[in-house]
Amino acid sequence: MATAALDPAHATSPKRSVLVDWLTTVDHKKIGILYGASAFIFFLIGGLEAEVIRLQLMKPDTHLVSPEFYNQLFTMHGTTMIFLAVMPISAMFFNFFVPLLIGARDVAFPRLNAMSFWVFLLGGLFINASLLMNAAPNGGWFGYAPLSSRQYSPGVNMDFWALGLQILGIASLAAGVNFFTTILNMRAPGMTLMRMPMFVWSVLVTQVLVLLSFPVITIALVMLTADRNFHASFFSYNVAGGDPMLWQHLFWVFGHPEVYILIMPAFGIVSEILPVFSRKPLFGYSAMVFSMAFIAFLGFGVWSHHMFATGMGPLADSFFSLMTMLIAIPTGVKIFNWIGTLWGGSLQFKTPLYFALGFIAMFIMGGLSGVMHAVAPADLQQTDSYFVVAHFHYVLFGGSIFSLTAGAYYWWPKMFGRMLDEGLGKVHFWLMLIGFNLTFFPMHFVGLLGMPRRIYTYPSGLGFDGYNMASTIGALTLGVGFLVFIYNVIRTWRTGAHAPADPWGGATLEWAIPSPPQEWNFAVEPTVTEKDALWAMKRAAGVKVLPEPPLVSGKGIHLPSPSWWPLFTSFGILIFMVGIMVKGETHGFPFGPISVFGVLLTAFSIFKWSYQPVDHPTSH
Amino acid sequence: MTAAVLDHDSADAHEEHPTSLRIDSRKLAIWTFIGSECLFFAALITTFVIYRNSHATGPGPKDVFEVPLVTAGTAVLLFSSFFVVMALNGAQEGNRKKLLLWLSLTVLCGCFFVGMQVYEFTGFMHKGMGYSTNLFATSFFTLTGFHGTHVAIGTLWLGTLLKDAYKGRIPPNKALNLEIAALYWHFVDVVWIIIFPVVYLMSLFAK
Amino acid sequence: MSTQSVAHDQPHASGGKYVQIAVILFVLTALEVALFEVSHEAGPTGFGALLASHFVVILLALSALKFWFVAMFYMHLKFDLKVLRYVFASSLLIAVVVISALFVLFTYNRTLWWATGVWK
Known part of the structure; x- marks a missing residue:
């Protein structure tokens, strides 16, 4: 298969079909687009699940879906949005923009990068395939034991969940190693750590969190799988002395860093957008870097604040309470610095800035209810109620999704070479802001009134009715908002204005090259002399916008060759996991023939991959 | 597994200038992976420590553990660490004979350790300690099983490098191919340096 | 290839040093097992009992030392x-x-x- 390596200068020659080109690509920009497209489809599936949940809860005593299916809906909604939407949409931005922002031609390990994507996609399809079998995971997105054990979840539902997350974890860990190495080792000359764009810093911190938290969930999921399929009893409370609390601890040792994995890239994107649309540099750059690192570090010492209701005792409660409140300090530093960036700037009210401002306001509200949860006695009242649902949607939707949408409008011209429509963008923003608050603000009240989260339905007369109706109307408004976004994309795909290299007056290197970038990114490797590298270049040239960069032929530029092996490796991993599930249902032995085949395919692919030259020798 | 993938895989797009940290990306990546693995084994060791006394049914540590056998395994793994640095030394000096000698000894040690574990596990089964007999057994087999899998993967990895070395494909300027495998191998060794006292000696000592 | 040769500009320990470390590791492991045997058989008083009462701390210290030697010298952290x-x-x-x-x-x-x- 090594012969599949082609002369990179002709890598896009018509001889190779478009399909093969995408299946074997190792170009970080194409992988980024693959991440974005698949994640957006998963996002729509997760959104559809949310709409059905809201329709079910619109009125009291509704039976739109069965209670069993409702359990699958809320579990899949949470799992999908976290692991298959927000994380991979962030990964789209890491992939496409980290090399561009640091002035590199690709990531450190292009084929490993391709493998990360394929493993993610197959894992996502694996989890969602359960929906077609009417056996989707139904034990909640954090799969609490003993509910997730074989005894209480006898079907294959939670096997899909445990094995699916295991697959996704492999993708995240591989990407974590890759991007950590890329950011530390592939920077253009002069791009010191303290000159890096804030988004790159946020990705670096995110990868540290991934690398140190995902191994823990890997082990927890191995133990859950052992409990379910191999007669172990790690988490079942029985004579053997198993303890469900161990699952909760291991899950949240992973789970709390995980929520920072979801929000850090959002911080980074907003920190890129605000300076560009305020026409002044980011306020307090180094304070921003250190507060982000501090949040990440503290993030490993607060996991038990998810477990105040489990009775850990006053010592543990106090400790985790204080640690959690401590996180408000670096977070506050970040919020004040964003506002400081806007202060006195000449604001350009374009769509990305609208969403970035929306992010700041919504994230502050989510942060405030977060501090309320840090108070252990108050948390006992709020936990597992709709108040918590309101809180985490304010940080994950109001925070992450607002910021990722801002990033989509900001970077769309660079990725696809077309401008999105400004008017439609602003309609999208207002529908999303109003719909979002209409959906989630009433949940604070209905939660404190006592409506439990994940409840199938509720009787009338408890004071829940009006709030739930408002939430449902809000959720439908949100849906319309995203339809406007899709319409915007379709309308401008062929007929939208061509994007110049630098439509926004950007501060960072990606705006120095044509839109969309050519395969080798930079025809001449940039040299960086200070922060906001492109603004420095413009100052040096004495212009506001640099002349449009010419397209170059790319002859002699050395690029990694495409490869089939990442895709085959991913299939090996998937087959291995499927084998455990299929075999695990009836027999005790973990490795049936399917699993063995999966391991062999993985090992063979990695072996062939290792000996495949990184690029074809004749292309030198 | 990620570790094996890193072998030979580095973007040469940047060949014309040295990397930012003046270090090969593969070496930084394997260290990053090792850092990540620390948490992997931390979760496993924690679970074992919490559950090591949960053997109300079936045998406990004192019924099954055999210190002489495990001490032998520990010594083999420690020596293999020594052997692999000597092999690396040989590779860096361009001394093919030295490289082949020490690397084959390392691979042999890896095989011996895995064999020791298979023998040990079989013995435990015969003493009535299956994977799910009790939580002590389950967490013991999970922890040492994962460690053993790491040893097996490392042995395979070093085995492919031995084949490369035999064919003269590891000249001094490619010694890094061996160095990253050696780093992984040493890490597997230091994990055992923790497992040996914490899992075996402390469990036997406990009242 | 420039990216690979730079890694070897770092000074590494010599073969002799590696032998020394191997001996140290072997001795430390022997000490661990000896500590276990002595503490295990210890009576209520005497040196054995003293060791037994600090068994966990001493054992962890010995293994931390071994860990340190492997990481610093065999994994070259001291020179890298x-x-x-x-x-x-x-x-x-x-x-x-x-x-x-x-x-x-x-x-x-x-x-x-x-x-x-x-x-x-």
Whole structure:
């Protein structure tokens, strides 16, 4: 298969079909687009699940879906949005923009990068395939034991969940190693750590969190799988002395860093957008870097604040309470610095800035209810109620999704070479802001009134009715908002204005090259002399916008060759996991023939991959 | 597994200038992976420590553990660490004979350790300690099983490098191919340096 | 290839040093096993009892020492780039913190609160 390596200068020659080109690509920009497209489809599936949940809860005593299916809906909604939407949409931005922002031609390990994507996609399809079998995971997105054990979840539902997350974890860990190495080792000359764009810093911190938290969930999921399929009893409370609390601890040792994995890239994107649309540099750059690192570090010492209701005792409660409140300090530093960036700037009210401002306001509200949860006695009242649902949607939707949408409008011209429509963008923003608050603000009240989260339905007369109706109307408004976004994309795909290299007056290197970038990114490797590298270049040239960069032929530029092996490796991993599930249902032995085949395919692919030259020798 | 993938895989797009940290990306990546693995084994060791006394049914540590056998395994793994640095030394000096000698000894040690574990596990089964007999057994087999899998993967990895070395494909300027495998191998060794006292000696000592 | 040769500009220890470390590791392992045997057979008083009462601490110290020797010399952390030391040390720090915290959560609360019903 090594012969599949082609002369990179002709890598896009018509001889190779478009399909093969995408299946074997190792170009970080194409992988980024693959991440974005698949994640957006998963996002729509997760959104559809949310709409059905809201329709079910619109009125009291509704039976739109069965209670069993409702359990699958809320579990899949949470799992999908976290692991298959927000994380991979962030990964789209890491992939496409980290090399561009640091002035590199690709990531450190292009084929490993391709493998990360394929493993993610197959894992996502694996989890969602359960929906077609009417056996989707139904034990909640954090799969609490003993509910997730074989005894209480006898079907294959939670096997899909445990094995699916295991697959996704492999993708995240591989990407974590890759991007950590890329950011530390592939920077253009002069791009010191303290000159890096804030988004790159946020990705670096995110990868540290991934690398140190995902191994823990890997082990927890191995133990859950052992409990379910191999007669172990790690988490079942029985004579053997198993303890469900161990699952909760291991899950949240992973789970709390995980929520920072979801929000850090959002911080980074907003920190890129605000300076560009305020026409002044980011306020307090180094304070921003250190507060982000501090949040990440503290993030490993607060996991038990998810477990105040489990009775850990006053010592543990106090400790985790204080640690959690401590996180408000670096977070506050970040919020004040964003506002400081806007202060006195000449604001350009374009769509990305609208969403970035929306992010700041919504994230502050989510942060405030977060501090309320840090108070252990108050948390006992709020936990597992709709108040918590309101809180985490304010940080994950109001925070992450607002910021990722801002990033989509900001970077769309660079990725696809077309401008999105400004008017439609602003309609999208207002529908999303109003719909979002209409959906989630009433949940604070209905939660404190006592409506439990994940409840199938509720009787009338408890004071829940009006709030739930408002939430449902809000959720439908949100849906319309995203339809406007899709319409915007379709309308401008062929007929939208061509994007110049630098439509926004950007501060960072990606705006120095044509839109969309050519395969080798930079025809001449940039040299960086200070922060906001492109603004420095413009100052040096004495212009506001640099002349449009010419397209170059790319002859002699050395690029990694495409490869089939990442895709085959991913299939090996998937087959291995499927084998455990299929075999695990009836027999005790973990490795049936399917699993063995999966391991062999993985090992063979990695072996062939290792000996495949990184690029074809004749292309030198 | 990620570790094996890193072998030979580095973007040469940047060949014309040295990397930012003046270090090969593969070496930084394997260290990053090792850092990540620390948490992997931390979760496993924690679970074992919490559950090591949960053997109300079936045998406990004192019924099954055999210190002489495990001490032998520990010594083999420690020596293999020594052997692999000597092999690396040989590779860096361009001394093919030295490289082949020490690397084959390392691979042999890896095989011996895995064999020791298979023998040990079989013995435990015969003493009535299956994977799910009790939580002590389950967490013991999970922890040492994962460690053993790491040893097996490392042995395979070093085995492919031995084949490369035999064919003269590891000249001094490619010694890094061996160095990253050696780093992984040493890490597997230091994990055992923790497992040996914490899992075996402390469990036997406990009242 | 320039990217590969730079890695070898770092001074590494010599073969003789490696032999010394191997001997040290062997001795430390022997000490661990000896400590175990002596503590295990120890009577109520005497040197054996003294060792037995500090068994866990001494054993962990010995294995930490072995860990340090392998990481510093065999894994070349002593001679290599500082950033590699930071990567490994910070991961280890988080790992140790998590292990210790979970251990406390599972023993302190169990013995003092779950078992006795007394809050401390």
